[in-house]
Amino acid sequence: MSEHNTHVEEHRDDEASKLGMWLFIFTELLLFGGLFLVYSIFRMQYPDNFHESSMELSVTIGVINTVVLLFSSMTIAMAITAIQKKNKKLTLRLISVTVLMALVFLINKYFEWGHKFEHGLYPGSDLMQFLERGHHLYFSLYFFMTGLHALHIIVGMILLIICFVKVNKGSITNDKFVFLENGALYWHLVDLIWIFLFPLLYLIS
């Protein structure tokens, strides 16, 4: 018996790692949930202002970003399937596609925000001060919610790049891929939030 003890077993618990990641995701869901609540209350109080303000947003850019995020969500889910099937090359490719999609999303966001900045519409601008209360609230919430979401995209990108390096180095393999799973979970969270952000901010009738 004692001879067997010389073999050092790696101490790890994938189930617990995932549970930890989920607990963190819960805090994120409630963070955005609180913002959605603030949004709903003010929308109830200023329905006309919110409707008029939302007309300023480009639905086309919103749709492109939705498609981009849904697609990237699928590619990162596929990356897990690929690593489970021991296909390292495909895993790396799928992670790269996901990071690329994240970049496309951010570039789109850059143009969308840049367009508003050109018109003097940004948090704390002179124009914002003179807007009606409902418009002011809508654009403040718009910049804060999409800004916080974009921050999550950047963090997700960094996480996925770390995943890429780890897969490449071989520290993420077909029987040890919980890090990639947790990275993917974070990426899906970003997608999940956008699923609610898009209809609420862009499509108000």
Added chain:
Amino acid sequence: MENHGSHITEYKVLIKVLFLLLLCTFLTISVTGFNLGAFTVTIALLIAGFKSYFVLSYFMHLKYESLLLRILVSMVFVLFIVIVLITFIDYSFR
């Protein structure tokens, strides 16, 4: 649970889920195109809820996770809905 939860989701399943999600997105856009009054938001949110169910169960593998995790995730959504309801009741009856 079974084999450390190493269930493999096939590529085909993931592609199907993506198409379903895209279909829902375009459905949301066309629904909000019509003016159905208060129902528009409700329908848009229902579709969003439907979409998130598929993201959670297939992309986030919840369908194949332990019962504990699935209960925990549902509790978070229940908690959020309760908070929303209480806040709205508060605002409507002040």
